[in-house]
Amino acid sequence: MNRREFCKQSAFLIAGSLLGTKGFCSSLPSYTGKNNSKKVIVLGIDGMDPYLLKRFIDAGMMPHFQKLISTGGDFKEMQTTIPAQSPVAWASFSTSTNPGRNGIFDFIHRRPDTFELYLSTSRTYEPGGGKLRLGKWMFSLKSGELKNLVGEKPFWNYLTEAGIPAVIYRAPSNFPPFPGKAWQMSGMGTPDILGTYGTFSYYTDNPPENSGKVTGGKVYPTFPKNGIAENYLYGPANSFRLDEKQPFDEVDGEKHYNYEKLKIPFKVYIDQEHPVAKVVIQDKEIFLQQGEWSSWVEISFELIPHLKHLSGIVKFYLKEVRPHFKLYVSPININPANPALPLFNPPEYGEALVKDLGLFYTQGMAEDTKARTYNVFDDKEYWAQSQMVTADWFRAWRWHLDRFKEGFLFFYFSTLDLGQHMFWRYIDHVSPIHEQALKSGLKDPVETLYRQMDEALGIVSKKMDAQTTLIVISDHGFTGFRRCFNLNSWLLDNGYLSFLDPAQREKAEYFENVDWNKTRAYGLGINGLYLNLEDREFKGIVRADQEAGLLTELKRKLEMLVDPKTGEHPIKHAYIAKEVFKGRYVGTISPDIILGFRRAYRASWETILGGFPKDWFTDNLDPWSGDHCIDPTEVPATLVTTKKIKKSNPAIWDIGPTVLNEFGIKIPESLEGKPIF
């Protein structure tokens, strides 16, 4: 088969995949049916940095931002949360409360009484009936019992209770979507079908040396024979079917059942003359040229033969045919056309999106940074993948604006944030990997991403009328991540933490070598430091009367700490939780100290989940070269509006009350923010 034939067949398949998406025009909820009603739009751009935005506006790169600000609008820095992490900041935005009340302090939390670690924004609680394990989450044949852990009501529920329609597209920390009448699609925190933040599959006959260390993906050695490569696409465990080879293990006389892992076989037929191949999976045939991505492919895992299936969607990327076979398969996204977990509230919202837009990314953080980190992607490939994600957001942005007639619309773009994480080294002239980045062949990725956000603003600007208030926000700014701080190593070397076997310092992970009976404090998550408190922690030893003194001592020492390489104090503020948060989660779920790093510093890769590298400080040589999980005063958020901002020092928790105020709704006293106009 020649290249033209391959292309024709590919085009046919793509066209086929779009069938059924036309001839249906959906609408968003409208209570009055009038076109001249009050409208408020909040455009959330994760990670938009106010300093870079100003620089790019001044350089003439952001004409729509420039026009909005200079024609009656406004632009200010905005306070963000302690710490400046996305789940924390967006939970504060949604609820207009501090973390002490909404309960979100970090990406990662622990149960103090068991030391069980979990993703902070959602958990699974076992329902009755048959179940399918989706990693942390559960798929139930009867009903799923997923819980959004944000512990306060979102402000948009006050809108819908007052009869104002609200549409919330991919708000972070909103999985599963909050109960209520607002139309919502879940955002950051939504898992892939394995229940992870995203796990890609990489099939190759030339596995990289670091294959065993890859996280966020799995490498499957795959050796083509006679031009055919065969392997499986793996899904979650199927709790309806026991593992054939070893159905159970017996431990202390008790049976522990092992479940079969769901898997779908596939074959790749490699053309012997041309750099093209055909992927055959279930009833699908996908023709790819080397370097080409497929469109979405629907796959179906069989749970109970002929009775129950689990649906997912994947994209294939034929990275290389020869000399080595390299096939990347995206994390298996939950199929929005047949979601196994609650992505939409109400379900009709998802149905409308799918009917008009076809399939799209549903994974909370869809840009595959891990594939880049482990060199499965190079910079250009990561760029291409993340641009496919952005294209999904732009299609949805236009869809919503075409249908939005009244009420409140929140819309979220993710790609600028993750793009800055991966490409900050391009603009950071003192980054140890700056020169290397410039040789990649990719030109000005950060600038391009900002231009794209200007384009997003341009799209909405054309839809604006006198009844519309537009508020553009980010959740934090951005900066370089050049130096890593190993908090747990520092605690160990300063006698706050002890080992069972000191010789195993760098080998042990996940705190497994920690002697809890001699440990007074530990670091967990990106910014958290916890005391090993008696009657709270599972093996606590710090008495209540020792708590205040120990916190003060740690705060003083950490803020005085100096990085010997730079002479800087890496920790600007060590915030004592009880002094900066108020609410029922303080001292229970919350860390006891939040580390506020200065620019260029962040928690090391290893310390976050309990690793203990030899040195307290190391260079960050990872492509993930930008970050924001630092002191909030170092990375303020962005606030751009169509109206003049009257409130001094506006904060992300002010946005909810501002929206309510725009609709003339009395602001509940429980909300902590104030209107900005």
Next chain:
Amino acid sequence: MFRSGKIKIKKELYERVKSFAEQAGYASVEEFIEHTLEKEISRTGGSDSEDETKKKLRGLGYIS
């Protein structure tokens, strides 16, 4: 329905349970029912192991 440790269920349901137990790889209907009931009572059947959970946390871009 309980009498001397035995459970009565409708024949139609029994046939369906038997068929499913065989497909799912259980050695007997009793084993399948016992396992299902244990799962229901303990409500722990779907929990990830500690290592699995930690491995999944490491899928987050912020962590290596």
